[in-house]
Amino acid sequence: MPNDNLVVIAAMARKGGSGKTTLSRALISAAVAAGRRVLLIDTDSTGVLGTWHKRAEAAGLGSPLLRSATVESVGGVDRRIEQVYAADSADFIFIDTAGVGAEWSDGIAVLADHIVTPVMLSTSDLDVGAQTAEWFDKLRARVDDPASLPRHHVVLNMVDPKTTRADAALIEAAIARFPVVETVMMRRNVYKEMDEKGLLHAVALQKQADPNPLMRPHVRHVVEALEEATDILNNILAA
Amino acid sequence: MRKKIPTITRPDPAYAASLRPEVEEDPGREEVQRAEATPEPASAQPVVVDDHIAPPPSTPPPPTPQPTQETAGRAAPPTLASPTRTRRIPATRKIDIRVNALERQEEALIDCGVDPAHVIRAALRRAVKNWQLGPDFIASSEEQRTRITEWRARTSLAVHAGAMNALLRAHDPLDVLSKWTLIRGQLEPRVWAEIDAILTEIAQRAAPPHAGEVS
Numbered sequence: 537m538p539n540d541n542l543v544v545i546a547a548m549a550r551k552g553g554s555g556k557t558t559l560s561r562a563l564i565s566a567a568v569a570a571g572r573r574v575l576l577i578d579t580d581s582t583g584v585l586g587t588w589h590k591r592a593e594a595a596g597l598g599s600p601l602l603r604s605a606t607v608e609s610v611g612g613v614d615r616r617i618e619q620v621y622a623a624d625s626a627d628f629i630f631i632d633t634a635g636v637g638a639e640w641s642d643g644i645a646v647l648a649d650h651i652v653t654p655v656m657l658s659t660s661d662l663d664v665g666a667q668t669a670e671w672f673d674k675l676r677a678r679v680d681d682p683a684s685l686p687r688h689h690v691v692l693n694m695v696d697p698k699t700t701r702a703d704a705a706l707i708e709a710a711i712a713r714f715p716v717v718e719t720v721m722m723r724r725n726v727y728k729e730m731d732e733k734g735l736l737h738a739v740a741l742q743k744q745a746d747p748n749p750l751m752r753p754h755v756r757h758v759v760e761a762l763e764e765a766t767d768i769l770n771n772i773l774a775a
Numbered sequence: 776m777r778k779k780i781p782t783i784t785r786p787d788p789a790y791a792a793s794l795r796p797e798v799e800e801d802p803g804r805e806e807v808q809r810a811e812a813t814p815e816p817a818s819a820q821p822v823v824v825d826d827h828i829a830p831p832p833s834t835p836p837p838p839t840p841q842p843t844q845e846t847a848g849r850a851a852p853p854t855l856a857s858p859t860r861t862r863r864i865p866a867t868r869k870i871d872i873r874v875n876a877l878e879r880q881e882e883a884l885i886d887c888g889v890d891p892a893h894v895i896r897a898a899l900r901r902a903v904k905n906w907q908l909g910p911d912f913i914a915s916s917e918e919q920r921t922r923i924t925e926w927r928a929r930t931s932l933a934v935h936a937g938a939m940n941a942l943l944r945a946h947d948p949l950d951v952l953s954k955w956t957l958i959r960g961q962l963e964p965r966v967w968a969e970i971d972a973i974l975t976e977i978a979q980r981a982a983p984p985h986a987g988e989v990s
Contacts, residue, residue, distance in 0.1 A: 538776070538777070540776060540777075542777070550790070614780075617777075618777070621777045637790040637791050637792070638791050639786060639791045641790065641791070642783045642786065642787065643783070646780050646781050646782075646783060647780060649778065667790070671787060671790040674787055674790075675783075675787070678783055678784055678785050678786075678787060679781035679782060679783055679784060680781055680782045680784055681779060681781040681782070682781070684778060684779040684780065684781040685781055
C-alpha cells in the first residue's frame, strides 16, 4: 500500500555553510527518535550527509529506522520518492542539497512537501536568506499549480544562548522578512558530537550507559538538542 | 495519493546565476574587441580578418602583400627583453565588408597576369593599413562597380567603435542600415586607388628589362 502520509522535507539555501546539513541531522534525529522510518537523500556532491550516516552506522550510533541514498539527478530524487511512496518504506524523506542557487533548485522544490532554509543571525546571512525566500516566492509564478508547491520555513540557526540586543534586533528583522519557525536552533557543542558520532538519541543513550558516572550528566545537553529539533520538526509539520 | 508535482513553466536564471566562463560579448549588434594581448609596440589600425588564405600566384610575382598586425606580430616575436604584456587598446567593432573593383578596372585586372581576386584583396590590405574610420559620413560613390562577383573580397574589418557609434548616431539612429553602408564611402575609394597602384606596379615589373634602350 502506498504511504499517503509520506512527508518530504528538503533543506535548501543559496548559501553554503548556513547549516543545512546540521539542521538535517537534527531533524532526522528527531524523526527517528519518535520512531519514524526515515530515508535521507544526499544530493550534495560533497556527500557529507551520506558519509555521516555511514559513520554513525559504523559506530553503532545509527538506527535500523534510518536508511540513506545518494542521488545525482532531480529525476533520480523523483524516482526514489515514488519508490518509497509506493512501497511504503519510509515515513519521512529528508533531502540535503548543496548551498547554491541552481537550475535544479526548482526541480527539487516542487518534489518536496516542505522546504526548510537555515539562516544564521547576521545581516549578510539574512540578506542571502532573503534571496532564497524571494526565489521561492517567484516560483509561485513559474509553475502551473502554485497550490501544489511546498511550504517554506526558515529556521534561525546558531543562535547564541546569551542573546544580545543586536541578536534580538536581527531576530525581529528575520521574523518580518521570512516565514520563521518559532523554535530557533541554538549554538550547541553537541552538534559537533552529533556530526562525529551519529543520531542524537543514540548519542544520548550512549552517554546514559557510560560506565563513567561523571559523563552521565552530559546526556542533558543531548536531550535538550533533541527536544529542540523535535519542536522544530513539529512546527514544520503543523504549518 | 502522492501530492501533485507542479510543472515548472519557466526558469529563474537570476537565482541560478554564476560566474561566466568567458568574457561576455558586447550585447550590441557587432562584436566589440575590448582588449587583447599584443606585443609592444602596437598600433590601433584596422585589422583585416581574412576568410581564407589566398595561395601565391605563379607568374609573374604578385605585389608583396602588406603585413597585417597579426602577421607582423608573428614575424617579429617579442623577446625576453621586450616581453608581451596585456594592454588595453581602443574598443573596436567588427564589420562585415564586401569590396570589389570598378568596371573601368576590369580589363587591366584580367590582363595583368595575376588573379584579379588576389589583386583586390591585396589592395584592401594596403587600403586599411594606415586607415582609421572617421566619424563623418561620406556617401557611397556612384562609380560603376564590376559585375564579376567572383572577384569580390568579403571579410570582416575591425574599426574604431567610437567612430562607428558616432556614424550610427548621426546617420542610422534606428539601426536599420548595414554597417558596411555607413563606412563604404570612406573605404572603397582607397581600395580602388590601391588597385590602380598595384596594377601599375605589376605592369612595371612585367615590362622587359632595359626596354626602350638602344643597343
